[in-house]
Amino acid sequence: MSQQLPPIAAKKPVTRTFHGREFVDNYEWLRQKDAPETREYLEAENAYTQEQTKHLEALTEEIYGEIKSRVKQTDMSVPVRSGDWWYYGRTEEGKSYGQSCRLPASASADPWTPTVIEEDTRPADEEILLDLNEMAEGHEFFSLGASSVTVSGRYLAYSVDTEGDERFTLYVKDLETGQLLDDVITDVFYGATWAGEEYLFYQRVDAAWRPDTVWRHRIGTPSEQDVLVYREDDEAFNVGIGATRSEKFLIIESGSKITTEVRYTSVDTPEAEFEVLWPREAGVEYAVDHAVVAGEDRWLVTHNATGPNFAVAECAVGTQLPALRELNELVAHDDDKRIEGVDTFAEHIVMDYRSGAIGRVAIMRLSSDGFTQFEPVEFDEELYTCGVAANPEWEAPKLRLTYTSLTQPTQLLELEVATGEREVLKSQEVLGGYDPAKYTAYRLWATAPDGEQIPLSVVHRVDLDVSSPRPTLLYGYGSYEASMDPTFSVSRLSLLDRGMIFVIAHIRGGGEMGRRWYDNGKGLRKKNTFTDFIAAADELIKRGMTEPKLLVAEGGSAGGMLMGAIANMAPEKFAGIQAIVPFVDPLTSMLMPELPLTVTEWDEWGDPFHDPEVYDYMASYAAYENVSAQDYPDILAVTSLNDTRVLYVEPAKWIAQLRATATGGQFLLKTEMAAGHGGVSGRYEKWRQTAFEYAWVIDKAKAGVNSTN
Template sequence: MSNTTEQAPVAPRRPHSFSLHGIAIQDDYAWLKDPNWQEVLRDPQLLDADIRSYLEAENTYAERLLGHTAALQKTLVAEMRGRIKEDDSSVPSPDGPYAYFRKYREGGQHEMYGRMPRNGGPESIVLDGDALAKDHEYFKFGGSRHSHDHRLIAWSADTKGSEYFAIRVREWETATDHDDLVEETDGGVVWALDCKSFFYVKLDDNHRPLQVWRHKLGTAQADDVLVYEEPDAGWFTHLHESTSGRFCVIAGGDHETSEQRLIDLANPDAPPRLVAAREEGVQYDVADHGDQLYILTNVDGAIDFKIVTAPLAAPERANWRDLIPHRAGVYVLDHDLYSGHLVRLERANALPAIVIRDLRTSEEHAIAFDEAAYSLDAMGSYEFDTTTLRFSYSSMTTPSEVYDYDMVTRERTLRKRQEIPSGHNPADYVTTRIMARADDGAEVPVSLLHRRNFVRDGKAPLLLYGYGSYGMAMPASFSANRLSLVDRGFVYAIAHIRGGTDKGWGWYLDGKRAKKTNSFDDFAACARALISENYTSAKRIVGHGGSAGGMLMGAVANRAGELFAGIVAEVPFVDVLNTMLDHSLPLTPPEWPEWGNPTESAEDFRTILSYSPYDNIAAKPYPAILAMAGLTDPRVTYWEPAKWVARLRATMTSGGPVVLRTNMGAGHGGASGRFNRLDEVAIIYAFALWAVGLADKSA
C-alpha cells in the first residue's frame, strides 16, 4: 500500500458527556451533528460552517490519498459503463389498451417513462428524466402511477437526496404538468377509481411517514383531506394499491407488528376500514379476491409465515382460517393474487422458489432453477384478470432474465435477457456455495463467484459482502459491476448471515436485539471458512457493507479486524447508541423493536453499548477503512461516519489509513444518475484493489 503518509485531518475534541442508567458516556465528537439537521436535509447550504469545513477537509484528504488510483478509477468506470446497455428498456407491461414501459436513451443518466398501444404501435414518452434533472445537482424519481382512465400520470421526484418527494400530475397526451403540487411526501400515489383524486403519505418534520392524505385534482395541497394519522411515532405508514385494484391499502407497522386498513377506491370519501387490530408481535399482509381476503401472517407461532383466508365482510382475527399452513424452515416472503391463481414467493436454505396455486382446483406447482445460488422474483402486473405471471431470474454468473409464465399451460417465454454490450460469457465464471460454521454451530451459507480458471491456493484477494439486519436477505443475483473485481483475480463472496431471512424468519430473530452480535460473529466465521477452504488468506479480504451493513463493518473492524486488509462502509450506521437515544431522528422510534430502546431499558442500553462500533473503538491496529456518507441522508445521518472516523484516527495504534468521503449533494443512495453512481463504485473497487496491493497493477 502506498501514499499513506498524507496528513489526515484532525477533528477537534470538544468535551461532551451524559449519564444514563448509571453509565457515563463521553462523546467528544458530538459537535459534528448540526443542531439544525432537519433544515440541512431540506437545504444543505444551511450546514454549520465549522462542520462543512471539516467534511470538506476530509474529502480533500480522501482525494489526495486515493489520487494515485485516478487512472484505475477511470478504467473501472469505463469497464462498468461498457457493460451497461445504454438505450436499455423494460419489458412493456400491459394494462387495458396500452403497454407501459421505462427506458433510457443512449448516454442518458435518468429513466424515461412511456407507453405504446398494447398490440403494437408508436411509443409516446411522458416523462423524460434527463430533461427534468438538468436544473438540479441531484434528481431521483420516486413513485409513478398512471390513472385508471389512462389520461394522467402522477409522478414524484426528490431533488435534494433527502427523500422528500414532490408529487405532480401530468397529461399523457400533451406531456404537460397540471398546477397540482404536493410536497414532502414519500413519493407513492394511489388513484381513486374516478381519477379525480389520489391518496399519498406525507412526511412529518422528523421525516416520518405517519399521515395519509387525499388530494383532489385542481386544488391546493392546503385543501387536502387527512384520511388517517398513525398515533404511534414508532410506526411507519405506507400505501399501495391492492392487486385487484379495488382498494388502497394503508399498511402500518414496525419491525415486529403490523396493521392494515382498506379504502374502497370506488368510494374514496369513505373512511378506511380496519382489517384486524394490531397485536404486538403479529404481522400480516392482505390481498383481496372477490369476497375473500388472503392474508400472509405469522400468527399462532407461524415463525416462517403462513397464508390464511378471511371474509372481506368480516376480516377480524377470529375469522382467519389456514389455507397454506406453516412449515418451519420454509419462509413465505410474499404473496400475490390473480383472478384464477395465488402466487407465493418462498425461500428455504437461502434458495428461492415461486409456487403457483390454482384457486379453483387447489393444485400447486413450483418454479425453481438448478444453479447452486440464484435470485428469483415475481414482478407483479397491472392486470388482475390474467394467467400470465412475469418473473425475473439471475445468478452470480447469469445476467438477469425476464420471463412471462402461463400459469395454466406452464409455458415459459423469455421476454428479455440483460445485454452486456462489452461481452459476457457465463461459462467463464463459476458460482458456488460453501457453509461456514459459526461459533455456536450455526451453518452460514456463503455464495461465491470467481473465474473458471481460478486456482484455490489461498492467495487470492476476496471481497466479502454482508448486511444482516431487518430480515433483509442478500440475493445471489447478477451484478455486472462485480466483474471488474473478479476479472482482476478477486473472489466475490456474499455472507448470508443471521439478521437476514436467508434461512427463514428464525434466522432473522437470531441476529437482532440481544442476539445482534451473532451477525458480526457469523461474518467473521465466513471469513475464516473462506481462509480454511483456501479461497483466500488473512489480510487478503476486503469487507463491504452499507447502512446497517456498514454497522456490521464497524463491528467487525473492532472484533476481527486482523482478518481484513480493508473495510468499505457505505453510509454506515455506526453510532448506534447515540442514534437510538435520540427520538427526534427519523428512524429512531421505528427502530427500537430492531435494536432495543436504550432510553427506557437499562438492559437494551448495555446491549447496544457492548457492540456499537463508535463506542467500542479500541487502542489497537485497524485495517484500511473507507467510509462513505451522504450529507442529506435522513436514514444514516452524515455525522455517524464522521464521528466514527474521527474517533478511529484518535484511538487506533497502527494500520489504516482511515478515509472519509462525504457526498455533499446526495443522501442515503449516493449519487443520482446511473453513470454518476459508477464513479462511487469505482472509488470502492479502487480502494479494495489498493488495500490488497493490486491498484498499481490494475489500471
C-alpha cells in the same frame, strides 16, 4: 503515496448520561450540519481522501470504462400492459437518466403480447410521459419517487426529490394534453395511489421522518383543502397506502417491525371511512390481498399468528370476519419455509417464499370450484434469485418473473400459467462477449461460535486456482430480515476478471433462513451478526482460499454497522474494510427519539432510551464507542451529507475517533455533498462511484499480493 497529514477533528467533549452510565463524546459537534466548522472539516476530509487515493485515478477510470463498455446504454425495458396501454422505459447512450414511455395496446395483435420495438426506433404513436434527463437539468441530485397512472390512462402522478433527503414534491400531468395541472403538493413521502380519476392518496412524514399520515387530494382543488384520512399516533409504526391489483379496494397498512394492522375501503367510495380488518395485536403481522374465487370476494391473508415463518389463509370479504387463527388455511406454517407474501390475479395466486436460503415462487391455479394447491416454479442452478416482476393487470393469463444468479445476467421470463410454458422475453445483454461458463458459483457453510451453520455464496472465475490464497471481497448485511440474494452484477466482473473471489455471507439478522434467522440476529442477539461474519472470514481462510492480508470486507447502511463492529472485534483478519453510509454510532442515535427512524427502530435494535440492559448491550458493540488503541485495517467510509436514514455525522465521528485512537491503519472519509442514502444520482455518476470503491478494494488486496510476493 503522498505523506500529507490527515485532518484532525477538534475535540469538544460532551458527556452523555443515561441510566447512571456516562460516555464522553469528543466529536458530537459534527452534528451541526450547517455550521461552517463542520462543512470545513468534511471538505478537508474529502480533499485528504482525494489526495490519498490519487494513485487510484487511472484504475478507477479503467474500471469505469469497463462498466460502461459492458452496459447496453441505449436500451429499453419490455413493455408492461396496464389498462389500454403498454408502458416501458428507455435509456440512451450518454444520458444519465431514462424516459418513461407508452404505446396504445391496440398496437398489439395479441392483447397480452406487446409490439416488438427496437431500441433505436420510435413508433409514431409512442408517448414520452417523463423525460428524467430534462427534469434533472440544473440539479446536482435528482430522484423520481412516485410514478402512478390512473387506470384510464389519463393522469400521471409523479414526485421528485432534488436534494437527496427523500422529501418529494408531487405533480399531476394530464397525459391527453401533456400539460401539468395546478395540483402541486410539497413535502410528501414515497408513493401515490389513485382512486379513479378524481382522488389521489399520498403520505407525509412527521418531524422524525416517520410516514405517519395518509391524505386524500381531490384533483383540481388546492392542496390546503386535502383531507387527513388517517394518522398513526404510535411512534413505533409507519403507515402506507395502496390499492389491490383488482382495483376494488384501497388498503392502508400501519406497521411496526413486529406488528401490523390493515384498514380498507372500496375504491368506489374513496371518501368513506377506512375499516379495520383485524385490530393490532403485539407481535402479530399480517398482510392482505383481494381475490375472487368461484365468483366470491375473498381476502388472502399472509400472517404469523400461528408461527414465525408465516402461513397463508383466506376468508370471505364481509363484516363478520373470523379471528386470524381461525381462518381457512391454504399453506400451513413450516419451520423450513418462510412465506413472504402472495400476489393475486383473476385466475391464479402467486406465493413468494424462501427455503434453503433461496427465494422461490409457487403458483396456484384457481378453478371453478375454488382453491387448488401451490406448485413451485423450479430452476436448475444451485444458487439463484427468482421473483415476481411487474404484473399490474388483474386478468393477465401470463405471469412475468425475473431470474438471475451470480453468473447469469438478469432474465425476464413469461410463464403461461395454464400450461407452465416459459419464454425468455429479455436477457440482460452484457457487451464484450460475456461467457457465464467462465465463472462458477457455489455454496459453502461456515460454523458460528454457537455451532450455527452460516451459508456463504461464492463466485469467481472457473480458471482461478483457489487451492492457494486469493484476493477476496467478503460482503455482508445482516439486518431487518433483508436477504442478500445471489444476483448478477456487471460491475462485479471487474473484480472477478482481476482474479478476486466474491463472497456473500448470509449472516443472522437477515432473512435468508427464515424468521428464526432474523430473530437470532437482532436486539439482544445482535452480536450473532458480527460473529457470523467473522466465522465466514475464518472459513475462507481455513480453506486456504484467502488470507487476512488479501481479504477485504464490505457492507453498507446497517451492513456498515457490521463493518464497524468487526473492525473492533477482529481487525487482524482483514486488509481493508469498506463501509458505505455506515450506521456506526447506533447507541447515540437510538437515544435520540427526535431523530429520523429512531423510535421505529427500537424494535430492531432494542430501546436503550428506557432499558438499561439494552443500553449496556448496545454500548458493548457500537463501533464508535469501542474504538481502541490497536492496529486496524485500512478503512474507507463513504457517506452523503443529505442522508436522512444514516446521518453523515456517524461516519464522520467514527473516522475522527479512529484517527485519534488507533495505533495503525489508514482511515478515509468521503462525503458526497449533494446526495442521499443511495449515494449520487444518475447512472454514469453511480458507475464512477462504484469504480472508485472497487479500485480501493483492489488496491488493498493488491497490496497483500505484493507483500506475499
